[in-house]
Amino acid sequence: SQQGEEDPQALSIQEGENATMNCSYKTSINNLQWYRQNSGRGLVHLILIRSNEREKHSGRLRVTLDTSKKSSSLLITASRAADTASYFCATDAWVNFNKFYFGSGTKLNVKP
Amino acid sequence: DGGITQSPKYLFRKEGQNVTLSCEQNLNHDAMYWYRQDPGQGLRLIYYSQIVNDFQKGDIAEGYSVSREKKESFPLTVTSAQKNPTAFYLCASSQRQGSTGELFFGEGSRLTVL
Numbered sequence: 001s002q003q004g005e006e007d008p009q010a011l012s013i014q015e016g017e018n019a020t021m022n023c024s025y026k027t028s029i030n031n032l033q034w035y036r037q038n039s040g041r042g043l044v045h046l047i048l049i050r051s052n053e054r055e056k057h058s059g060r061l062r063v064t065l066d067t068s069k070k071s072s073s074l075l076i077t078a079s080r081a082a083d084t085a086s087y088f089c090a091t092d093a094w095v096n097f098n099k100f101y102f103g104s105g106t107k108l109n110v111k112p
Numbered sequence: 113d114g115g116i117t118q119s120p121k122y123l124f125r126k127e128g129q130n131v132t133l134s135c136e137q138n139l140n141h142d143a144m145y146w147y148r149q150d151p152g153q154g155l156r157l158i159y160y161s162q163i164v165n166d167f168q169k170g171d172i173a174e175g176y177s178v179s180r181e182k183k184e185s186f187p188l189t190v191t192s193a194q195k196n197p198t199a200f201y202l203c204a205s206s207q208r209q210g211s212t213g214e215l216f217f218g219e220g221s222r223l224t225v226l
Contacts, residue, residue: 030213031213041220090215100145101157
């Protein structure tokens, strides 16, 4: 399976702190994406990083990609209580860029 | 507003019954997907379709069936052959040509087998 794995499975921090979560995957990819899911809701796209990119920023989000280690990290700076959610990485299949595989997610709890 | 609509949000089924989950999108996207999510788990791909009248099995297609007769619609039928159907089902779509690959998700349908 190409499915990625996030680490840690759960993370609890205080408001204002930074949150870092990691994703590892198994095979070559075209791009890697991060999604957020509030409890009982659908997923919302956060950011996409292509295989030829090493770092990308969007607001308080910073994503890195190391294709040699087949891993990515998502950093949320200055976290807020509203950031409490599960975060998933998703990779596509190199031979089929329209097929996506999701990891098991990191559950982030930001305490006010 | 453009988006993906899933219905029903909650569904209860007796063992042995087939149920169909609806997914409609008005984003003019070519590709549509069905994922299953179990408590505390990631998403597993059931079926996906890249174009009308064509679809492919994902990793856990057994006990499920789909159709793609219209671009905007991709219904999922959970058949009685699915041994453990209680789960949260998510439909998604993405643009195919010139795509960034972003998936747009519906709000999900929660199926409970009694």
